[in-house]
Amino acid sequence: MSFVRTQEKLKILADAAKYDVSCSSSGSKRNNANKGLGDATGMGICHSYTEDGRCVSLLKILLTNYCIFDCAYCVTRKSNDIKRAAFQVQEVVDLTINFYRRNYIEGLFLSSGIFKSADYTMERLVSIAKKLRLEENFNGYIHLKSIPGASDELMKEAGLYADRLSVNIEIPTKEGLAVLAPEKRREDFIKPMAKVKNEIIQYKSEMKIIKSTPKFAPAGQSTQMIIGASGESDQQIMWTSNYFYKKFNLKRVYYSGYIPISYDSRLPQIGTDVPMLRENRLYQTDWLMRFYGFEVEEILNNENQNLDLDVDPKLGWALRNLDQFPVNVNKADKRMLARVPGLGMKSVYKIIEARRFRMLNWEHIQRLGVALNRAKYFLECGTREYERRDLTAIQLKSLILQNSNSKYRTALGPQLNLFG
Template sequence: MVVLSRSEKLAILADAAKYDASCASSGSVKRNSLKSGGIGSTTGMGICHSYAPDGRCISLLKILMTNYCMFDCHYCINRTSSNVRRAAFTVQEVVDLTLDFYKRNYIEGLFLSSGIIRSPDWTMEQLVEVARKLRVEHKFGGYIHLKTIPEADPDLMTEAGRYADRLSINIELPDDRAIAAYAPEKSGKRIRKTMATLGHRIGEAKAERKANRKAPLFAPGGHSTQMIVGADPSNDAKILTTSSGLYGSYGLKRVYYSAFSPIPDASSRLPVAAPPLIREHRLYQADWLLRFYGFTVGEILEGGEGGHLDLAIDPKLAWALKNRGGFPVDLNRADRETLLRVPGLGTKGIGKILSARRFGALRLGDLERLVQSVRKILPFVTLADWHPGGRLDSLSLRARLMPPAEQMELF
């Protein structure tokens, strides 16, 4: 057996963790360890590994405990039948790495996942022990995100929530048939049951904190999941319908989308090529519309064909072009819900518009000062000194509002 150095393990297990997208750190809170001589912060700036919704850069040490795994999920490079170089950290090695990287100002937190070895319970115990040591023994106040294992004992999930800022349970595929076909050791029903239990416990903890600010924290950043895009034949309609159901039924904070990457020695069930990255990007845009803009899945898919989003333009613009009868919108009179439907207008820009128009009628110059770009907005709105005229009905409007070719080439 080859003995690997810590740096060799880090190279292998950091690379193996890159396939897990669910590591954003929105929802973190300040812990009290700094006041009691502890270390770690969730609010500083450092190496950017992910972004919070407010734009803060959150640096995370993102690794696996091990890339050994007893499961044989066809889409996973770390599956038991995969011929990859294997490595494993001990609990103490992960704790030491996290503290060393923090003290060097490389990171502000930890995202920890793992392949499943020995048993789901044993693996989950290792993950929880890392978080416990950091929080209890080292008073670490930084961000911790643990990838949980739905097959593990519920008591271990409860313990994980005591120490982690966020927990994630990756469903990976959008329906039970796909899960059974591509991840035979997993159960969609079991995954959803664990999500429900976590969601209920997080809700209880929030209620307890409202009643008593000294009540213990429990995964204050909520829980999230990930779906792989393009590993199975599911279309965007199926993916978004599943996401909408997860948000509504289990209170998930985020669904992350990860474009499938072809892997060595792949199963014949898997596609030979990766889907275009723009598809992943459009799903994130559609997900945003579901969560913050009041759109339904049916509305979002109006602009696409065959159950897929339009890859050439963003889903809000695609919907607006299909529903031109609802435009133009008067920016001086429309309510917030109507403004949310205007292409090019985000929630921050809408807030500025609602505030500014209380002091007088908005004109084109005012809009240019309130938002970053008016190019996409102008064909769909009116102002005191602006009307789009025939622009809205122009057959070439879609072509004129498409992103530049060089921007699309980034995907």
Template structure:
């Protein structure tokens, strides 16, 4: 093996993969057996954070950065003058095994540019996973980025060897995609997502009848939306995410702020990166839909199509719906307690359980993990709330921002000022 050449390929293809953020492994449960390598149920995979806050790692690379498409927003587009490279199937397998043995990684996230055609590329991605599973008895986490247009047979085989499959929707709207990637359309991406959804259901039903039925993509599927390459509003982005959660049972939708990679007139100018705070607010809104019972239209709407970058979406909703507060933590429903700013899912359940045995105070719920410096304005522990008697929404927002402004918000205050002045947000 030419180690210098492998190292060069790794530098090129690992760097090209950094723009794909949809690589969380939450949901994997592949156990080690027959003295194999790895165990995806014991810990998560990749350089990201799982639902319980653990930071985990994976080998995250492209099989190749050659591509037949010329998407304006993509660094690997065919017209871009960059250094190209491609791994062989054996090289990816060897890298994964060697990195795992050295405890560098806990699994593999493998994507690729498209060379020749979809089936040609997808077949090689599947061969990597198949060799790891069957020849090396690798039981660590594998996430394959599927190729739109690949055959159903290859998609089915991918799901039998990978823990999670994903296909990037890329631009949230069809019009935006046509503008920046005229060779692509959303239907090409939606079809494999529908196939994976149906196969997961079929294999789960078969598993109920026959224990020997293999798992199919046990960690589900995900997708990624690029934010800021085109002029979609947060309302449009959140509605797209909600549609795919509802109709395709996605595990995750990831939001990636556009990083300028060219001076193409169709794209935002170089040096005008999407503020990370906007990306963060979209993730917070996503969390509200998935775990707090919020509907997409409650978080943003056509009259207010952008998330408030000064406050998180939950606080924003509470300030717009001040008439629904205060929430009495002694009597009100779990659904309303979940809507109180500063109260998380675990804390809400603790409150509902604990109030059966005693009358709760502010000190009690603080010990349960509630951020009382924020929640105190929206709850009552008896039958009244003095704060809401004297403060309207505007003044309450100012009070809360002054009292609870985090380091994160301070860090991006300069970016917020610039963003509010830009024509894009207006």
């Protein structure tokens, strides 16, 4: 294959892959200079995590940015005037192996536009993974994006060669998808998810009996949805996430803020793209649901359909439920301690372990590494009065924000004086 031609394809198809956040990018833009060692750019290489928690660098590319669909929000939509390219199956195999041998990467993240049909595209993605595993004896990490509408047979084969599979549901609601991508059906996203879920369950069941059972997608499956393109509230978004977590046992749901890429009357206009802070609040809510025991309706309901951008969702919940505080640090159970703003799960476990040996006071809590700048308003110990001093929710929020801003200004110090 021509090196110059392949390099041109790599530039186009690595850049097109950057919009898929279900494999977190390193974000580095440090270019090689003066014949140095290595090269880190804003595209092409990303970081992900294996089943055992290791962080690995992946080659992140599309097989092609040709697509038969014209989704309003997508940079590869068929009506978009962009430079197109497509890799051959063997080109992706060779790139992966050559990059791996040079220690640039430890694996591959491969997605694609849909050309000809779902099965035609998925078959080529599977062929790449299969060649890497069987012909090149490649044991690095492989993440394949499932193509909506792909057959069960191809999804089963994909799971035998990939570590993780994911299919992007793209838009949080069926109604939003119908407006922005009328050629697609929600059912086509659900079908491969259901197949992967059932195969993983079967694999785990067979493993209990036959230890040599071939692995099936050992890192599970994930999905991604675009936020802000179709007007859904945070409540609708998190209900959708909750459904997919519980229905399909997903490892992760990723939230990608809508980025205006071209004019379309169905989309928000340029200048109204989703703030990064909203993405952050959604991820925080997602974390509370998965690891802190919160239900969606506790954080988001008909009275509070969108997250407060001023404070994190746990603090927002606490301010709306002051009747449940203060929490006694020596008596509260794990569930309630985990709901105290400022207490992470590591701190919760430290408190539970430490109080087995003695009654804890504020000094003990600090020695455990608990950040009390927030927690002190929602906790009580036997050696000091409760810090909230009967403040209302509005007053308490204002005080916490004021203290946070004050700490920010103190950390910056003299630099702030440069700007008056």
